[in-house]
Amino acid sequence: MRESIRIGAGAGFAGDRIEPAIEIVEQGGLDYLVFECLAERTIALAQAARRADPERGFDPMLRERIRRVLPAAHARGVRIVTNAGAANPLGAARAVARIAHDLGIEGLRVAAVLGDDVTDLLRTRDFPLIDRDGFSADLHDTMVSANVYMGADGIVTALAGGADVVVTGRVGDPALFLGPMMHELGWAADDWQMMGCGTLIGHLLECAGQLTGGYFADPGFKDVPGLARLGFPLAEVRGDGSAELTKVAGSGGALTVASCKEQLLYEILDPGAYLQADVCADFRGVRFDQRGPDLVDVSGGDGTARPATLKVSIGYHDGFIGEGQISYAGPGAVARGRLALDIVRERLALTGVALDELDLSLIGCDAVDRGAGATGFEPAEVRARVAGRARIREAARSVAAEVEALYTNGPFGGGGATGSMRPVIAIASCLIPRELVQPRVVFVEADA
Amino acid sequence: MMLRDLAHVRTGDKGNISQISVIAYRPGDFPLLAREVTVERVVAALRGLRIAAARRYELADLGALNFVLEGALGGGVTRSLALDAHGKTLGAQILAIEIDAERGR
Numbered sequence: 001m002r003e004s005i006r007i008g009a010g011a012g013f014a015g016d017r018i019e020p021a022i023e024i025v026e027q028g029g030l031d032y033l034v035f036e037c038l039a040e041r042t043i044a045l046a047q048a049a050r051r052a053d054p055e056r057g058f059d060p061m062l063r064e065r066i067r068r069v070l071p072a073a074h075a076r077g078v079r080i081v082t083n084a085g086a087a088n089p090l091g092a093a094r095a096v097a098r099i100a101h102d103l104g105i106e107g108l109r110v111a112a113v114l115g116d117d118v119t120d121l122l123r124t125r126d127f128p129l130i131d132r133d134g135f136s137a138d139l140h141d142t143m144v145s146a147n148v149y150m151g152a153d154g155i156v157t158a159l160a161g162g163a164d165v166v167v168t169g170r171v172g173d174p175a176l177f178l179g180p181m182m183h184e185l186g187w188a189a190d191d192w193q194m195m196g197c198g199t200l201i202g203h204l205l206e207c208a209g210q211l212t213g214g215y216f217a218d219p220g221f222k223d224v225p226g227l228a229r230l231g232f233p234l235a236e237v238r239g240d241g242s243a244e245l246t247k248v249a250g251s252g253g254a255l256t257v258a259s260c261k262e263q264l265l266y267e268i269l270d271p272g273a274y275l276q277a278d279v280c281a282d283f284r285g286v287r288f289d290q291r292g293p294d295l296v297d298v299s300g301g302d303g304t305a306r307p308a309t310l311k312v313s314i315g316y317h318d319g320f321i322g323e324g325q326i327s328y329a330g331p332g333a334v335a336r337g338r339l340a341l342d343i344v345r346e347r348l349a350l351t352g353v354a355l356d357e358l359d360l361s362l363i364g365c366d367a368v369d370r371g372a373g374a375t376g377f378e379p380a381e382v383r384a385r386v387a388g389r390a391r392i393r394e395a396a397r398s399v400a401a402e403v404e405a406l407y408t409n410g411p412f413g414g415g416g417a418t419g420s421m422r423p424v425i426a427i428a429s430c431l432i433p434r435e436l437v438q439p440r441v442v443f444v445e446a447d448a
Numbered sequence: 449m450m451l452r453d454l455a456h457v458r459t460g461d462k463g464n465i466s467q468i469s470v471i472a473y474r475p476g477d478f479p480l481l482a483r484e485v486t487v488e489r490v491v492a493a494l495r496g497l498r499i500a501a502a503r504r505y506e507l508a509d510l511g512a513l514n515f516v517l518e519g520a521l522g523g524g525v526t527r528s529l530a531l532d533a534h535g536k537t538l539g540a541q542i543l544a545i546e547i548d549a550e551r552g553r
Contacts, residue, residue, distance in 0.1 A: 041526050131463045131524075215458070222456060258456065258471065261510055265469035267460030269516050271505055284507060318527055359522075359529035368532040369541050370496025387529040426527040429463065 001186040001239075007177055007201075008234035010069065011035040012208030014042060014059050014084070018068050020209070020232040020251070025072045027248045028234045032180040033073060035065060035082035036173050036206050043170055044315020044425045046087035047145040057088030058095070058167075066099050066165075074105050074164070081155060081176050085167040087145060089114055093167045093444045111163035113154035115439040116170040118312055118432065122146045127312075127430040136430045142316040144425055148432065149311045151277030152198075153189065154439030155179025161441060170313070172276045174202030177235075185239045195279035196303025197241025200286060203274070204245065204263050204298065208232045211245065211263045212294075213253035226252020235298075242299035244291070255294040264288075277310050277434070279303040309431035318426035319356070322388050322396030324403025325363070326410075326417040329381040336411040337362045337382040343410055344386050344402045353398045357389040383416075389424075396421045452543035455481055459539035466497075466520040466535040468542065472511040481513060482506060484547045490515050493542045498522075 008030045010021035014037040025033055037059045050057025062084040073080055085092040093112035100108040126137040136146075147170040156179050158166045168176070178198040181187060187194040204211055211233040213224035231251020235243040247255050264283060268274055274281040285300040324344075328336040341360040348355065361367040363383035384406075388399040400419025407414060451470070454477050460467045470485055472478050487502045500519030507514065521535050522528035532538075 218456070221452065258473070261471050261512060262456065262458040262469065264510070265460075265467075265471075265507075265512060265514050266458055267462055267467060268469075268514065269462060269465065269467060271507060271514055284509075286510065321529060357529060361531065363531065366496065368530070368537045370530075371494065372496070385531060387531075389527075389529060424527055427463070427524070 002184045004236050004238045005031045005180065005184045006234055006236050007032040007034065007180055007205065009034055009036070009205040009208040009232045011037055011065065012206065012210060013037065013039065014061060016208060018065055020230060021065070021069050022072055023248055023251060024232050024234055025069060025076065025078050030076070030078045030234060031184070033069070033078050033080050034176045034205070035080070035084055036176060036208070037062070037082060037084040038086060038170065040313060040427050041315065041425060043087050043147050043313070044145045044427070047315065050087045055091055058086045058092035059084035062092055063095055063099060066096050067103070070100060070105065071103060074108065079159070079164050079180070081166045081179060083168045083171055083176060085112060085169045087117070087169065089167050089169045090442060090444070093442070096165050096167060097444045108165065109163050110165045110167065110444045111158035111161060112442045112444065113158055113166060113168040113171070113439055114442060115154065115437060116147045116150050116168070118148050118437070119143070119146045121432070121436060122312070122314065127432055129428050129430050131429050136314060139314055139316045139428060142318070143314060144317060145315040146312055148437050149277055149313070150437060150439055151175050151306070152179035152182055154441055156183050157439065158441045159183040161443065163443070172278070173206040174199040174276060175278055177202030177205055178278060181237050185237065189278070192279055192303040192305055194241050195306070196281040197301035199274065199276055199279055199281040199303065200283060200301035201235050201237055201243045201298065204260065205233055205235055207263060207266065209253065210266065211259060212247045212255045213259055216259050216262060222258070224254050228252065241301060242297065245296045245298055247294050255296055257288040257290050257296060260288045260296050260298065275307055277306065279306050308434060310434050310437055312430050312432055314428045314430065315425050316428065318424040319389055319391045320393050320396035320421060320423055322390065322399030322421045323386065324400040324417065324419040325383050325385045326403055326406055326414045327381060327383045328411065328413055330413065333380070333382050334362065334365060334378055336413065337384045339411045340384040340406050340414065341386065343406065347402045348388070348398065351398070353395050354392070355388040355390050355395060359387045361385050393421065449547050449549065450543060451485060451545040451547055454547055457539035457543060459536055461521060461525055461534045464519055464521050464524040466517040466538055468515045468517070468539045470513045470515065475511040478508055478511040480547070480549060484551070485513060485545060487515070489545055490542055493545050494520070494538060
């Protein structure tokens with residue numbers, strides 16, 4: 001049993017920068033590196049890709065990430081855990097093994113953790129939705145994917161089996177970090193305090209640069225140096241569940257008590273009950289202490305027994321969204337922008353375009369601050385934006401077309417019109433009994 | 449003074465729920481923050497949203513408040529028509545709340 005281990009965050013979302021991951025592997029003295037690459041909707045989109053091609057369906061950036069980071073990681077014995085498997089963890093694991101082989105790395109043990117895909121289960125069993133009225137069966141005809149948020153157990157099994165790289169589909173983000181802690185520090189899965197501590201540390205690390213000064217800067221109030229070469233965070237986790245958070249010397253950013261507090265509460269609803277598959281974590285007693293520059297100690301995580309149910313994200317087809325934008329500038333820009341919106345609204349009604357919902361706003365006035373329209377503030381330029389939801393593709397297309405038609409039919413001086421139409425894959429959630437979910441670990445040989 | 453002078457914020461989303469943490473720069477300012485930044489004032493600052501229910505969690509030891517705004521995101525990031533479908537800019541919008549340090553003295 002180890003006394004402590006060092007875990008680094010190598011990606012906080014699918015499109016994250018790659019150089020900071022290489023930097024942290026080369027200079028961070030790591031035992032583990034985690035790539036968190038799955039947003040809420042990613043698996044549903046990936047499932048559609050997998051249907052088109054059985055070798056796809058995992059994070060398209062995984063190959064480049066592994067190609068660039070694996071040589072340094074392998075040379076230092078750094079093990080990698082990632083959820084980039086998305087809708088096809090086994091295909092992703094095979095791709096990793098092939099890349100290792102191509103790089104001349106022999107004997108790499110790559111494991112896929114399966115079991116999160118519960119699409120078949122939801123076709124035969126019905127569960128109430130938790131974020132709205134209705135039942136999962138209501139979505140049968142439109143369902144694209146259904147994936148359960150699994151805990152750390154599959155990752156622990158894979159590591160115990162000697163995996164150098166573990167590729168999962170949907171697991172709770174903190175579990176990607178908790179798995180290595182349980183494996184190396186010998187924490188029992190029913191030691192709720194340690195599960196709470198590990199989940200706390202995983203939660204702090206899961207968004208990578210968001211702990212070290214990314215998404216934090218506010219010039220004059222919260223200045224952060226070197227954001228163009230922001231360093232990613234790492235934690236030295238001790239057996240007692242406390243940890244030292246830091247980043248590589250010379251990297252950009254700033255790791256402070258303030259940046260840690262922001263990340264602690266990020267996407268947390270009740271801080272006393274952060275529900276994960278592994279534990280109901282309690283962050284109310286968390287303490288941060290600045291021990292030095294970019295060096296913060298964290299302690300005080302806690303938890304109670306894990307929930308009897310697991311959360312499922314159901315991806316389903318939800319019609320189409322059409323959008324159009326056009327800009328106005330100079331004196332009277334706001335009035336011309338408002339006139340443009342009125343014209344589009346009237347045209348969509350006149351021509352009988354069937355929309356379930358229509359959203360009109362002026363970028364520069366009230367597009368993201370929806371209550372700001374009445375302030376009388378006159379910006380130098382505005383951009384009229386129209387978005388509409390439709391059940392059929394053609395209706396959604398009409399939204400963009402009516403905005404473009406403002407060029408010759410609308411107020412004077414409109415410019416830079418753009419339009420788009422996209423099919424919507426939305427997410428609904430339900431809970432299922434945890435006994436229905438069993439993680440399965442499959443090893444893939446590097447030279448296979 | 450504005451809330452911006454007293455505290456920093458971060459905004460997250462979970463489905464159709466927006467979550468905004470408000471954290472005092474100086475822990476000693478937490479009582480003032482707790483008194484001034486009420487659920488009612490946050491909802492009023494975000495009056496353009498259709499918030500169905502709002503709750504506030506107090507973390508005195510961290511000097512932080514956590515606001516949970518249900519129904520705030522037009523159906524959530526996956527189906528919202530809004531330009532900022534995540535509601536990421538909402539926290540910054542409440543930084544303009546006026547703080548009256550003398551109130552109640």
